Amino acid sequence: MLQVFVLLQVALLSFRIANAQLHPSTPAHYRRLPSLREQAAILDIWRDERLETIPSLLSKYRIDAWLISQREYAEDTLWWSVKDATEYAPHRRTVLLFHTNTSSLAGRSNPIRWVDNTGDVWPELRTIFDSYRPQRIALNTDKYIAFGGGLHVGEYENLMEELGEWTERAVNEPMLGVEYIAARVPGQLQYYxxxxxxxxxxxxxxxxxxxxxxxxxxxxxxxxxxREKMLLLNVSTWNHPRVSVITPESFPGWSGTKDVIQEGDLLHVDFGITAMERDRRPSGLKVGMQKANRMQTIVLENMKAGKTGNQVLQECLVRMKAEGIRGQIYSHPIGDWGHAPGAVMGFTNLPEFVPILGELPILPNTYYSIELYAYHFVEERNETLRFRVEENVFWNATTEKWQFVYGRQERYHLVNATHPSSFQLEAEPLLFVQPR
Structure with a gap:
């Protein structure tokens, strides 16, 4: 689903109305990426910029030390956002200690890092705690939020055995992982x-x-x-592309449909974006797209930092009802992960309230995937369809608004089976196969 984060994540990130930035008027181009060596250097710079925020983040949540312990192939979820670009797994046992850069640890690396298979890490860590005297030590033990719950059971038991009295000061604070992983840095936007x-x-x-x-x-x-084209472009995807023929019965899911594409079909792809048609499309399809675009605008108008995802969702549902729009919102953060940490606004199976993740606050300086659909009765086809769209936005600190990264789809792709030479590239989410 995110579509662009997928490419963004794998290609360069290790990793929407708002203004008048609407459907781009010119064809899109394949953008050349830096060499793999250059990518690694860029990734490490971004990682270092994010690590610099750790002391203030710990202070925000009154945490003195944040301890991550993991073994090779049993890594903490946080690992992927703190590792070097050339690392593919934590070696042996890798222990990371984030600190507030004060007192006895001032000037030490942050995090302090051990790679150990002898057990020497534990006396060294106890010595640091004896000197630093942390009052609250965060462990990633949350049972609801993946980005704050990456400590494996075996590692947790080992920590309890090795840290002695310091285990009494262990606390669970999942927002550390959520905020750290969700935050973007300025250099990422152009690549996004x-x-x-x-x-x-x-x-x-x-x-x-x-x-x-x-x-x-x-x-x-x-x-x-x-999949094949992405290999040629030296990029990958977060999920296998899911191409579907849209029918009244079709619903967002974890797989596409297995259909032969026929003239007159309306298609959707869940991988990057979607695609549709142009001048000769049934007018009912045009109105359906307009409803979905209006829903996007409603979401972005209501997304304010500090509100919970459920608050935004309810405000949007009230606005939709007032405007006579039926549909569903299931928007989520993107970044280092396709479904990244942060507040969600609806799930496909939880259309009005999402426990835990819906109660998290909207964070600025993050990226979001505005994913939703609008219902519309297409008179020419005598059926009601879900018009599914998904576009990516970022927080523009200058305008203090959410802004589409590249644009949003406001018209359809057209497969012109009769006159191939007249085909014009347009862009995005839904595709209409034009009848002869």
């Missing part, structure tokens, strides 16, 4: 835009006569085209 454009370019090519032949090409054919 470039990779968003690359994803649009992928969709433009996939949903054209170059790839789709109505009556022959299947949705699975298009899914695997995405």
């Amino acid at each position: 835009r470039d990779l968003q454009e690359t994803t649009w370019a992928l969709v433009e090519e996939a949903f054209s006569e170059k790839v789709v032949t109505p009556g022959v090409t299947t949705t699975e054919d298009v899914e695997w085209w995405f």
